[in-house]
Amino acid sequence: MFDTKLPLHKSMTQIHTWAGVLLACILFAVFWTGTLTIFDKEIDRWMQPSLRLAAAPAVSLDKIVDQIEQDTTGVTSFSITMPTSRRHALDVSYMSDEERVSALIDPTSGEALPTIDTFGASDFFFTFHHNLLITWAPFALGTWITSLAAVGMLMLIITGIVIHKKLIADFFTLRPERKRRRLLLDLHNLSSVVALPFHILLPLTALIINFGYFLPLAAEAPQVFFKLLRFNGVDNLLSVHQISQKLTIANHSVGVSK
Structure with a gap:
């Protein structure tokens, strides 16, 4: 597969090609679900009709807290996420008998919304973007896979820069009259150079977010x-x-x- 006797430029070409082939599917799925996550609240309202609530003029937290204390026993702690312009329901989460319970509350009536039989965008797309829905504990396998894919993307960027020494020339090179393969390669080079800073930030920020998985001792340093x-x-x-x-x-x- 790899010829160790090739010069640096050609060996980087082999690494760039094979790493791109092996990581393309994972990176595409992660980027696609990450893009949809930006619109997760809007997709939630489309998939979950019970969330289509009118914005409440005022929210009484005392009423919500009293309702939780009346309906449950053994509550040790709870949290309430206030409604926003994109999500009008109250998100209530509390610990009851060492079990985490979550519920959505209508801020106007104070009543719990019916149970929803779908993950929606917030739970499905966000989780898939983070760990591919692979939650094999205690190794966080899905998070490791996406993080290693981010490392692979950084390797793709570095090898791509080594391969294309003339980045400025590639930026202005587009030959539609040439064969299809040559045209696709020109489009690949052009789009890569234009979005190079964005391509670097994507895997870099992913690795920063998942920093605690790689170096747990460093995360506990503070x-x-x-x-x-x-x-x-x-x-x-x-x-x-x-x-x-x-x-x-x-x-x-x-x-x-x-």
């Missing part, structure tokens, strides 16, 4: 740092860190714990 601060008597910085963890509010999400 916690170790603050433990050392407390050991050395620096309690003020530690308290700021704890408060920032407990009082983080993002994307109109409200977390309540008992």
Whole structure:
């Protein structure tokens, strides 16, 4: 398959070709589902009619919390995600008897929406984009596959740059009068050069997001740092860190714990 005696340029061509063939299907599926994830809330409303709610003028969190406490027992903690302009339902999640329970609430009536028998875009496309729906614990196999595909895409980019030394010339080269194979190669080179920064950011950000899977000890470094601060008597910085963890509010999400 590979000839180790070839010069660098031709060996990079072989790696670029075979890596592209082997990773094309995975990368296409990941990019396609990632694109659809941008419109996940709109697709959810199309697939799940119960989510087609009118925007509530005001939401009473006290009413929702009281309703949860009345309908359930043994609740230790819960969180409420507020409605947005794209999703008008309240997303409630709570721990009951060591089991995580999630429900969608109509913010106007305070009643739970009927159970939906489909993943919708939020659960299907997002999960597929992240781990190909392969959730084999404890190895996170699907996440490893998509992350290795991101590494492979970086390798494709590097080998492609080595192969095409004249990137500027390739940018202005398009020969429609030539044979179909030559024309397709020109289109491949042109689109690759135009979107090169975007192509680099895609796998790079994916690897940054999944950084904790590859180097779990490095992901725990901040916690170790603050433990050392407390050991050395620096309690003020530690308290700021704890408060920032407990009082983080993002994307109109409200977390309540008992």
